[in-house]
Amino acid sequence: MAKVWKYLRRHWMLYAMLIPGLAYIIIFKYIPMYGLSIAFKDYEGIGDIANAQWVGWENFTKLFSKAAFIRSFKNTVIISFAKILFGFPAPIILALFIDSLRKKGLKKLVQTSVILPNFISWVVIYGLMYAILGPSSGVISEILTFFGFEGKIPDLLSSKEYFREVIVGSYIWKSAGIGTIVYLAALTGIDPQLYEAAAIDGAGPWRKTWHISLAGLRTTIIVMLIFRVGEMMHAGFDHIYAISNNAVISVADIIDTYIYRVGLEQGNFSLATAAGFIQSIIGLVMVLITNYVAKKVDPDSGIM
Amino acid sequence: MKKRSMRLFALLLAAMMTCTACQAPAADTTTAAPGNQETKAPATETTGAAEATEPAPSWTNDDDAEITIMMVQSAVPGADDLVIAELEKRTGTKINMISVAGADYAVKLSSMIGAGNIPDIFEVRDLSDAQKYIDAGILANVEDLLTEVAPNVMEETKDVLYEIPVNDGGVYMVPVMSRSYAMNLNVRTDWLENLGMKMPTNLDEYKEMLRAFTEDDPDKNGEDDTYGLEFILDHVGQYAWVSVFGAYGIPAGKNGSAVTIELEDGTISTWVKHPRFIEAMTYIRSIVDAGYCEPDFVSVPAATSYEALWTGVAGVMEFQCVGPTNNWYPGRYTEDPLPTFDFPIIEGPYGDSGVAAKYVDYSNGFVFSSTCKNLEGAARIANYCMSQEGSELMTYGIEGVMWQWVDEANGKMEYLGEYTDSAVHRAAGGYCHRRLFVPSFHAELRTLNAQTQAGVQEAYDNAIEWAYIPYVSEVYTENGADMDQAIDEMMAELFTTTGDLQEVYDRWIEEWETLGGTEWEAELTEMWKEMNK
Numbered sequence: 001m002a003k004v005w006k007y008l009r010r011h012w013m014l015y016a017m018l019i020p021g022l023a024y025i026i027i028f029k030y031i032p033m034y035g036l037s038i039a040f041k042d043y044e045g046i047g048d049i050a051n052a053q054w055v056g057w058e059n060f061t062k063l064f065s066k067a068a069f070i071r072s073f074k075n076t077v078i079i080s081f082a083k084i085l086f087g088f089p090a091p092i093i094l095a096l097f098i099d100s101l102r103k104k105g106l107k108k109l110v111q112t113s114v115i116l117p118n119f120i121s122w123v124v125i126y127g128l129m130y131a132i133l134g135p136s137s138g139v140i141s142e143i144l145t146f147f148g149f150e151g152k153i154p155d156l157l158s159s160k161e162y163f164r165e166v167i168v169g170s171y172i173w174k175s176a177g178i179g180t181i182v183y184l185a186a187l188t189g190i191d192p193q194l195y196e197a198a199a200i201d202g203a204g205p206w207r208k209t210w211h212i213s214l215a216g217l218r219t220t221i222i223v224m225l226i227f228r229v230g231e232m233m234h235a236g237f238d239h240i241y242a243i244s245n246n247a248v249i250s251v252a253d254i255i256d257t258y259i260y261r262v263g264l265e266q267g268n269f270s271l272a273t274a275a276g277f278i279q280s281i282i283g284l285v286m287v288l289i290t291n292y293v294a295k296k297v298d299p300d301s302g303i304m
Numbered sequence: 305m306k307k308r309s310m311r312l313f314a315l316l317l318a319a320m321m322t323c324t325a326c327q328a329p330a331a332d333t334t335t336a337a338p339g340n341q342e343t344k345a346p347a348t349e350t351t352g353a354a355e356a357t358e359p360a361p362s363w364t365n366d367d368d369a370e371i372t373i374m375m376v377q378s379a380v381p382g383a384d385d386l387v388i389a390e391l392e393k394r395t396g397t398k399i400n401m402i403s404v405a406g407a408d409y410a411v412k413l414s415s416m417i418g419a420g421n422i423p424d425i426f427e428v429r430d431l432s433d434a435q436k437y438i439d440a441g442i443l444a445n446v447e448d449l450l451t452e453v454a455p456n457v458m459e460e461t462k463d464v465l466y467e468i469p470v471n472d473g474g475v476y477m478v479p480v481m482s483r484s485y486a487m488n489l490n491v492r493t494d495w496l497e498n499l500g501m502k503m504p505t506n507l508d509e510y511k512e513m514l515r516a517f518t519e520d521d522p523d524k525n526g527e528d529d530t531y532g533l534e535f536i537l538d539h540v541g542q543y544a545w546v547s548v549f550g551a552y553g554i555p556a557g558k559n560g561s562a563v564t565i566e567l568e569d570g571t572i573s574t575w576v577k578h579p580r581f582i583e584a585m586t587y588i589r590s591i592v593d594a595g596y597c598e599p600d601f602v603s604v605p606a607a608t609s610y611e612a613l614w615t616g617v618a619g620v621m622e623f624q625c626v627g628p629t630n631n632w633y634p635g636r637y638t639e640d641p642l643p644t645f646d647f648p649i650i651e652g653p654y655g656d657s658g659v660a661a662k663y664v665d666y667s668n669g670f671v672f673s674s675t676c677k678n679l680e681g682a683a684r685i686a687n688y689c690m691s692q693e694g695s696e697l698m699t700y701g702i703e704g705v706m707w708q709w710v711d712e713a714n715g716k717m718e719y720l721g722e723y724t725d726s727a728v729h730r731a732a733g734g735y736c737h738r739r740l741f742v743p744s745f746h747a748e749l750r751t752l753n754a755q756t757q758a759g760v761q762e763a764y765d766n767a768i769e770w771a772y773i774p775y776v777s778e779v780y781t782e783n784g785a786d787m788d789q790a791i792d793e794m795m796a797e798l799f800t801t802t803g804d805l806q807e808v809y810d811r812w813i814e815e816w817e818t819l820g821g822t823e824w825e826a827e828l829t830e831m832w833k834e835m836n837k
Contacts, residue, residue, distance in 0.1 A: 136599040158602035246796035
């Protein structure tokens, strides 16, 4: 113990810097966890949670008996999986592309251009999507009409068949750019001599990308994947809420939008917390599984 | 080392448990007992020495305390809110106004109450919420207070105050007295003139007019750039197609549960279960399929939809006429000369016409928190806002500074200086708080132009009565979100399907009944019988 105190005294400034971060996590992440007990209580949003009546698993039973929740659960899994499958590699590919640019000015221009969409709200993006994809007056429709097309193009924004593709496509367009920052930072950490040595050995751009760039990014990719999988049950409330409508809601309604409708608009806090609790538990399990698999594949990777 | 660490950990754990143990009973004693409907707010002690002298008021009256007001805002004011500053001056209070948009209101209020941060005056938009708050003891019974301090409130609400179910045993909620505007069919008369057509009076003429607005170049600019009716899917029942539903005798509402009707067998149900619903939908689809209306009605953003009327793309829109012929006129319109409108009443095949009646909404009102430190000041605010002068302040701002009367007897006013710019007017608080304790004949209604006043009255006069039940439905509280969602999705499918409308309708109604619709009908029917005893 004396050794520990001595060590702490010697490095007290470093540990002092930890305090704000720790305080933030404790106050805003751990203490609110007490609110999870609402999922097991009959709480109406008024008064002390401690005084609400315990109801055991009743809220969970009720939740799984609702067809709308089951539908939102399925949609969440499908949309999240599609976002990971198609959206996760996008920033990696984009980062490799940006890194391969040799002209500094062009590199900066591309980097800034791809990051910008992240700062536009989904409401505005929906306006842009309608301006482009709108079947009667959208840009695509106008161009086709200009070239003599007389039919009506399909309304992607109101079509159940295509709406999930619209969700994934717009997600990639908005978020791929900002996602490149971490990978570009990791790429700058790769020793340039490795590329030079590979070039001397006759490696072309593809081989250099595969054996040096991607190999150098491996740990970062795994950590980012674990984080992304952890958020799998959160398929993007603001995204779906802003761009969906009643014609496509059956393929777009996710747990977050369901919670908003039933929990906050209807004031059923216990049911909403139960749904959120399920999301978190599944997220935690997914993180543990991904971390386990990552450790098996590469013992140096993973987050714990 | 290990042993000492364990000891330290155990000590820490014991200390935490001790704290928890000490805290628990304290929490119990501070919580209001559920079901207690008594107001327990008086901050002024009435015991001891006070008993011997004159009795202290049975409500709080700390004029130094700030009164927090939270309500749905008609518009969001800027940081320098002249209207609230003036209201403070005229009522001798300190006010903190929280502006919340309608869509976010329920969420924000729930969060604040959940956190124990209860506004002193706040708007309630659901009777089940109001009852919940009363049961939890967070609302004040203001019956004696309003009787003594707010005569305007008592006079204005005298016919309805005790009809409100939550006011059984006291006064907890003051209703919003102004009826919302009923919908009008706003038709461009200049286009009709260009085409040599008369205002339609029945469904056949209405359809022919929409066709002509789409195909016969009603603006005479030589281009195929117009269509008949502007609407979006989300507004069906709330604004859109309500006149057509009305022509079939159906009082349409915002969602499945907004308007309830009595079926032939005496069951109270949603308006979409009206026996002529499919007949009306078939007529509507004939117009949609012919392309006489907004082609992108599913995906067009609401703002873009309004622009179609403002820019001369669409010739008809169902909306309260206060928008098209008063509030939007002439500023929003881009054409020169300006468009002109009138509001026809369309008669259906069975001689029906009109739109769903608008009643004073018993489920919408203002309540006072039992934790308010200046209930007397809060009552003064209510009293002032329910006066004619108060309504003018809350709607148009400070007279002589922001606006002035041109012809008061005929309700003609004008904005002054920089306040002619509606953005500046709203930034200074004009129009933003107009719904706070609004009286029935409020300032906006008095100052509408003559055509709009006539349109508002016409819509009220041609109302279709429906079964208004102001009581709280337990089934709806539990399953309402899912039931309404089912009706919304049914509407979407009815407007877009290429299949059989009856099949779609039957499938969704069965789904709605399974989600709680049948139980809801039984519950409402009982309430209706009780009301009509």
